[in-house]
Amino acid sequence: MLARINSYALDGLNGYRVSVEVDVHSGIPKFEVVGLPDTAVKESRERVRSAIKNCGFYDTPRKVTVNLAPANTKKAGPIFDLAIALGLLCSTEQAGIDENKRTLTTIEEYVFLGELSLSGEVRHINGVMPMLISAREHGISKIVIPRANANEAKYIRGIEVYAVDTLADAVSLINGNRFAPIEKSEIDVNSVGSAVEDLKYVKGQYSAKRALEIAAAGGHNIIMIGAPGGGKTMLAKCLPGILPKMTEQEILETTKIHSIAGILDEDCGIVTTRPFRTPHHTASRIALTGGSSSSRPGEISFAHNGVMFLDELPEYPRSVLEILRQPLEDGVVTVSRAARSVEYPANFMLVASMNPCPCGYKGSATHECSCSPSQIQKYMSRISGPLLDRIDLHIEVDEVNYDDLSSGELAESSAAVRERVNVARGVQTKRFAGTSIYSNSKMTSEMIKKYCELDSAGEKILQSAFDKLGMSARAYTRILKVARTIADLEGSEKVSAKHIAEAVMYRSLDKAVR
Ligand SMILES: Nc1ncnc2c1ncn2[C@@H]1O[C@H](COP(=O)(O)OP(=O)(O)OP(=O)(O)O)[C@@H](O)[C@H]1O
Ligand SMILES: [Mg+2]
Ligand SMILES: [Zn+2]
Structure with a gap:
């Protein structure tokens, strides 16, 4: 007897x-899986047979x-186990029939x-969140998932x-x-991340802190250059504490990627x-x-809507840094796998640190x-x-002077800075409502013309800075x-000369690297 069970798969995020x-059917006993399965799907034969026997059914x-x-699509991973087992049980009339042996619809x-x-336990799988969102768009109204994935389904x-725990539950x-x-919950957009460091413990470094605040407020990429021990790494670690809260849209986008990659916290189920x-x-x-044998996303996409911190930038092989160029420009990364490629979003803020020279003390x-x-x-x-x-x-992050370092006074806290960042982000959310971007850093040329x-x-x-520093069009x-x-941080609708003057100050490397 033939049985047909619905399942679902992902191609990238779709x-x-x-x-x-x-x-x-009759013939030499054999268990064959066809339809472009990868090895994980092929191995499901062994898992399905054992699970069936251990749940009290017969093979x-x-x-x-x-x-x-x-x-014609390549099926990856073990997510079809449950459907295959149920299919086998239905086709051997151990499930899905009533007492008169009629098939249940x-x-x-x-x-x-x-x-x-x-x-026979039903185990956690990757990609439940994007599958649910996609399934809903395709008009699917009922879906059965492992209990371990229940938290990402809540939203x-x-x-x-x-949610099922065992094969027997699914049969039932x-x-x-x-x-x-599963009962549904609201996404809490007000939950605030914790950071390893707080700006209140960073002495001095006022201009670096100011630049970090601007970076967080507009989602701008930032590089800190300075001698060893000035606090570059410490400052970067403060960033999670001042980043603006995520919008619901951003939360879902980021969670989808973490779900596919299997790096989602099971207890929380959402980023x-x-x-x-x-x-x-x-x-x-x-x-x-990301990529290789699977089309799993990589670090670049894990950082989507957040930060990628590259400490000691020149330590990274140049080939690795080159990889970042495209995502930094387009906010997406293309992941190739065999003859196919999929795209994942990779819209992150790049934060980097470096010394000014190999010994670290140039200009010290x-x-x-x-x-x-x-x-x-x-x-x-x-x-x-x-x-x-x-x-x-x-x-440029200079060395901290002794007076600043020895002062017992605490500086402004990350929480206070975050308040201002949130206000500036709020302005941007309104400005870019209805578009696909959320922050000033992602403005298109047309938007720059309109808003700047x-x-x-x-x-x-701007012109004199250009003549002096020999900037590129991109720097402009x-x-x-x-x-x-x-x-925006100042609450000013217009971009005025002093805003430009401050922004120009943050292009000090344009001359150093050519
Ligand atoms: N501005 C500061 N205020 C308070 N403590 C500081 C400051 N700068 C540095 N420190 C102390 O020095 C330690 C080293 O700083 P950090 O590692 O951030 O420096 P760095 O600039 O990243 O140096 P390197 O170039 O060697 O990586 C910090 O963990 C902190 O204890
Ligand atoms: Mg460091
Ligand atoms: Zn040096």
Whole structure:
């Protein structure tokens, strides 16, 4: 007898329905899975057979053919286990029939997702959140998922989601025993992330703090340059504490990616605080972009709507830094897998730190720099001009002086700074309502023209900075965007000369790297 069970799969962030057809017929006993399955799907044969036996059902000695349709898409992972097991049980009449052996129609109402353990437990799978959102768009109204994924399902309205612990639970459901779907909750957009460091403990460094505040307010990329021990790493670690709260849209976008990658906190099921990712300089290209044998996203996408912090930037191989250029420009990353490629969003704020030279003390008031000009040049050339062009704020972090360091007074707290950042972000949310962007840093040329109109005094400052610093066209738009954020922090509708003057100050590396 042939049984058909609905399941679901992802291609990047988009989902599609998979029909799992199971046929049991006479012939040499064999269990075959067709329809472009990868090895994880093929191995599901062993899991399904054990799970069936260990849940008190019997395994058939006949020939079993499982077809995953549509056959032309590559099916990855163990998420079809549950559907395959149910198909096998239905086709051997152990489930899905009434006492008169009539097939129950309830089976067709549901979509089943889940990996099975040998004992028949339904295990956590990746990608539940994007699958639910996509399934809802495709008009699917009932879906069965592993209990371990229940928390990410809480926030998706408009679709009934049933959590099961075991294969036996799922059988009971298709046999007509209804149980309550998962209760839905509201997304709490006001939850605030915690940071490892608080700005109140950072002594001095007023201009660096100011630049960090601007960066957080407008979502601008920032690089901190300075001698060892000035507090660059410390300042970067303060960032999560001043970043603006996420909008519901941003929360869902980021959660989808973390869900696919399997890095979502199971207890919470949703990402409500901006990611702060710190990939090591030895991280591989694939770890950053994602891809390889699976189309799993990488660090670049994990940082979506949050921060990617690259400490000691010149330590990163140039090839790795080059990878960042495209996502920094377009906010997406293309992940290739065999002959196909998928796109994931990768809209992050880049925060980097570096020393000004190999010894670290170029320009230092307290230490002598021991580097030759050619060493310095070689060091600076590790980061490319085009990458630096994409960084809106360059900020020099000087060594802290003794008076600042020894003062017992606490500085302004991260919480207080975040208040101002939230207000400035609120202005931007209103400004960009109805568009696909959320912050000044992502403005298109048309938006820059519309929202960063300068008066003649502003024009003059910009022009003279250009002549003096030999800036690129990209630096020009960066300055305008940063000036817009500075004006927003001040509550000013217009971008005026002083906003431009401050923004120009944050381009100190334009001359150093060419
Ligand atoms: N401005 C500061 N206020 C308070 N403590 C500071 C400050 N700057 C540095 N420190 C102290 O010095 C330690 C080292 O600072 P940090 O690692 O942030 O420096 P860095 O600029 O990243 O140096 P490196 O270039 O060597 O990485 C901090 O953990 C902190 O204890
Ligand atoms: Mg450091
Ligand atoms: Zn030096």
